[in-house]
Amino acid sequence: AQKITQTQPGMFVQEKEAVTLDCTYDTSDPSYGLFWYKQPSSGEMIFLIYQGSYDQQNATEGRYSLNFQKARKSANLVISASQLGDSAMYFCAMRTNGGFKTIFGAGTRLFVKA
Amino acid sequence: DAGITQSPRHKVTETGTPVTLRCHQTENHRYMYWYRQDPGHGLRLIHYSYGVKDTDKGEVSDGYSVSRSKTEDFLLTLESATSSQTSVYFCAISDSGYEQYFGPGTRLTVT
Numbered sequence: 001a002q003k004i005t006q007t008q009p010g011m012f013v014q015e016k017e018a019v020t021l022d023c024t025y026d027t028s029d030p031s032y033g034l035f036w037y038k039q040p041s042s043g044e045m046i047f048l049i050y051q052g053s054y055d056q057q058n059a060t061e062g063r064y065s066l067n068f069q070k071a072r073k074s075a076n077l078v079i080s081a082s083q084l085g086d087s088a089m090y091f092c093a094m095r096t097n098g099g100f101k102t103i104f105g106a107g108t109r110l111f112v113k114a
Numbered sequence: 115d116a117g118i119t120q121s122p123r124h125k126v127t128e129t130g131t132p133v134t135l136r137c138h139q140t141e142n143h144r145y146m147y148w149y150r151q152d153p154g155h156g157l158r159l160i161h162y163s164y165g166v167k168d169t170d171k172g173e174v175s176d177g178y179s180v181s182r183s184k185t186e187d188f189l190l191t192l193e194s195a196t197s198s199q200t201s202v203y204f205c206a207i208s209d210s211g212y213e214q215y216f217g218p219g220t221r222l223t224v225t
Binding site: 004033035037043044045046047050091093095100101102103104105106107 | 145147149154155156157158159162164170172173202204206211212213214215216218219
């Protein structure tokens with residue numbers, strides 16, 4: 001069965017510091033994609049970053065990077081130099097090549113302190 | 115940002131009444147999805163479409179039906195709304211089937 005697990009319901013980080021949000025996944029499909037989405041308090045879902053299972057390098061998008069450890073089945077999101085606007089809910093998600101479905105984790109709420 | 119809208123944005127309805135939510139896109143993306151978001155569950159897939167008139171069930175499809183007669187529109191229908199269907203509903207689109215772009219959401223309350 002495919003599963004995404006986010007074990008941190010809430011996280012606090014000081015402004016300008018880096019923070020890592022954890023995500024572990026489970027799939028038997030050798031080809032899959034991992035995603036992170038941000039949901040601010042306004043409610044919209046914003047795509048942040050994507051990592052393919054065959055990608056050799058960790059994905060990066062500006063201040064976001066994905067720490068992909070395939071053997072451990074983890075895909076942690078690292079946000080560098082946190083900003084107050086980073087306070088939001090963050091969701092990890094996975095899609096396998098075997099289907100069109102994407103499954104989401106329960107999310108981690110990040111609070112950035114000034 | 116992807117051109118995707120949802121209507122209505124808010125709706126209150128009574129138990130047993132039919133409800134239809136509309137998702138409209140201007141991006142000509144092939145894939146469209148309906149999710150519901152509930153506290154503690156993240157987003158759960160209700161139905162998805164991989165082309166006009168091509169749809170399939172997601173993980174929480176009971177009580178819901180969908181239709182896609184045009185590329186740009188994907189309708190979600192609750193045949194007889196129940197209180198357990200009170201939720202926030204998101205539509206999403208994708209051209210590759212991988213990264214998805216979400217609409218603003220519809221908050222549905224069933225009383």
